[in-house]
Amino acid sequence: MSDLTAGRLSVYLRCLNALETEGIKTVSSGSLAEQFHLNAPQIRKDLATFGEFGVRGVGYYVVDLKRHLRHILGLDRMVRVAIFGAGNLGMALADYPGFRRQGQEIIGLFDVAKAKVGQQSRGGVRIFHLRDFKKMARKSPADIAVIAVPADAAQLVVNEAIESGVRAVLNFSPRALKVPPAVKLKTMDLTVSMESLSFFLAREDGDGRA
Amino acid sequence: MSDLTAGRLSVYLRCLNALETEGIKTVSSGSLAEQFHLNAPQIRKDLATFGEFGVRGVGYYVVDLKRHLRHILGLDRMVRVAIFGAGNLGMALADYPGFRRQGQEIIGLFDVAKAKVGQQSRGGVRIFHLRDFKKMARKSPADIAVIAVPADAAQLVVNEAIESGVRAVLNFSPRALKVPPAVKLKTMDLTVSMESLSFFLAREDGDGRA
DNA sequence: TTTTGTGAACTAGTTCACAGCT
DNA sequence: AGCTGTGAACTAGTTCACAAAA
Numbered sequence: 001m002s003d004l005t006a007g008r009l010s011v012y013l014r015c016l017n018a019l020e021t022e023g024i025k026t027v028s029s030g031s032l033a034e035q036f037h038l039n040a041p042q043i044r045k046d047l048a049t050f051g052e053f054g055v056r057g058v059g060y061y062v063v064d065l066k067r068h069l070r071h072i073l074g075l076d077r078m079v080r081v082a083i084f085g086a087g088n089l090g091m092a093l094a095d096y097p098g099f100r101r102q103g104q105e106i107i108g109l110f111d112v113a114k115a116k117v118g119q120q121s122r123g124g125v126r127i128f129h130l131r132d133f134k135k136m137a138r139k140s141p142a143d144i145a146v147i148a149v150p151a152d153a154a155q156l157v158v159n160e161a162i163e164s165g166v167r168a169v170l171n172f173s174p175r176a177l178k179v180p181p182a183v184k185l186k187t188m189d190l191t192v193s194m195e196s197l198s199f200f201l202a203r204e205d206g207d208g209r210a
Numbered sequence: 211m212s213d214l215t216a217g218r219l220s221v222y223l224r225c226l227n228a229l230e231t232e233g234i235k236t237v238s239s240g241s242l243a244e245q246f247h248l249n250a251p252q253i254r255k256d257l258a259t260f261g262e263f264g265v266r267g268v269g270y271y272v273v274d275l276k277r278h279l280r281h282i283l284g285l286d287r288m289v290r291v292a293i294f295g296a297g298n299l300g301m302a303l304a305d306y307p308g309f310r311r312q313g314q315e316i317i318g319l320f321d322v323a324k325a326k327v328g329q330q331s332r333g334g335v336r337i338f339h340l341r342d343f344k345k346m347a348r349k350s351p352a353d354i355a356v357i358a359v360p361a362d363a364a365q366l367v368v369n370e371a372i373e374s375g376v377r378a379v380l381n382f383s384p385r386a387l388k389v390p391p392a393v394k395l396k397t398m399d400l401t402v403s404m405e406s407l408s409f410f411l412a413r414e415d416g417d418g419r420a
Numbered sequence: 421t422t423t424t425g426t427g428a429a430c431t432a433g434t435t436c437a438c439a440g441c442t
Numbered sequence: 443a444g445c446t447g448t449g450a451a452c453t454a455g456t457t458c459a460c461a462a463a464a
Contacts, residue, residue, distance in 0.1 A: 075408060
């Protein structure tokens with residue numbers, strides 16, 4: 001199943017949360033699509049991949065579908081997240097509200113700077129020495145590693161993380177990391193994103209439309 | 211031209227920078243692909259869209275291709291970036307090394323919190339009041355808005371930014387923003403990324419392979 | 421001989437149209 | 443009547459194979 005589908009499921013879940021807060025009990029793919037600017041047949045197709053969650057003539061029961069999605073996304077069991085790099089970005093991610101939702105637990109920040117180890121983020125996530133990760137992971141393994149270390153250290157750190165049992169990596173460093181095929185890698189490259197936008201601006205101005 | 215292509219061009223540029231530092235003068239699509247785990251025909255196709263930059267039998271001249279790519283990506287003229295939201299994330303982005311490369315200028319952080327206005331990030335990016343953005347933009351307009359404000363404020367802020375002439379938006383808030391068709395929007399949703407990874411972990415464990 | 425540039429084949433992803441439940 | 447689930451049509455994106463150039 002594709003990366004794109006996974007992303008959309010997460011979006012649907014967020015929409016359902018909003019609807020539930022509004023006290024809405026049931027929703028059709030059409031009204032979901034309209035309210036959140038999505039595509040109705042695609043919603044149906046995405047959901048139908050995992051089961052028949054809807055009721056013809058009615059739509060989907062919000063609470064029901066939410067439960068299904070949380071299960072499909074693996075959020076009904078705790079996912080343990082370790083953040084590597086306690087710099088500006090790592091600290092910001094540790095305290096990012098979306099990263100401490102129900103279903104995800106941040107076990108700590110890991111860094112090599114002596115001055116940082118023992119401190120904690122504003123939100124209360126503790127900073128450990130990188131070398132202690134292996135030990136901690138042995139007791140209870142981390143599922144996801146977030147890489148927020150400088151580019152030069154990224155590959156080294158990701159290797160260590162994987163050695164200690166991490167099976168998915170969210171990479172914020174501007175490097176193409178090598179991971180074994182069994183490990184899922186997702187890179188969020190801020191530089192690339194910025195330059196893509198710059199590219200579209202350049203196109204607009206330059207491509208002979210004025 | 212597609213988003214994916216734009217992203218790859220940015221990656222190619224980064225590779226070329228690395229090669230130049232190593233003192234390499236000329237490179238073929240094949241060796242580029244091998245060194246950086248890319249796909250050779252795709253590199254050629256991507257580049258060929260914008261001109262004939264290569265020399266048959268030789269490859270591409272590193273310095274030459276770099277210059278072309280910088281031009282295509284619009285990095286040969288200054289791109290002005292405004293960051294909205296001086297929270298953890300905004301501050302981290304302001305000081306992110308990849309965001310202050312040659313070709314991009316961060317004009318400031320914009321927030322509404324009185325306590326923050328007048329301060330500056332560790333890296334020296336100044337924090338202004340949101341209401342001063344319009345005025346500043348009138349003098350010299352910002353090209354890209356980075357949205358790092360809380361979800362509830364995101365749409366409001368992006369509207370203001372666009373009204374003041376911003377033509378591209380990098381959105382870090384967990385909201386689907388509405389922008390006019392002429393404005394380029396790129397959303398980096400941290401929650402969605404995390405949940406996608408969780409999804410793949412759940413699949414691995416559950417889909418009947420043990 | 422080497423390596424580009426590119427049409428043609430292929431693959432993945434999206435949209436559509438409608439049969440089939442409720 | 444209303445809305446889901448889905449095969450079939452379409453679109454976008456990638457890979458391949460090779461002719462053309464240096």
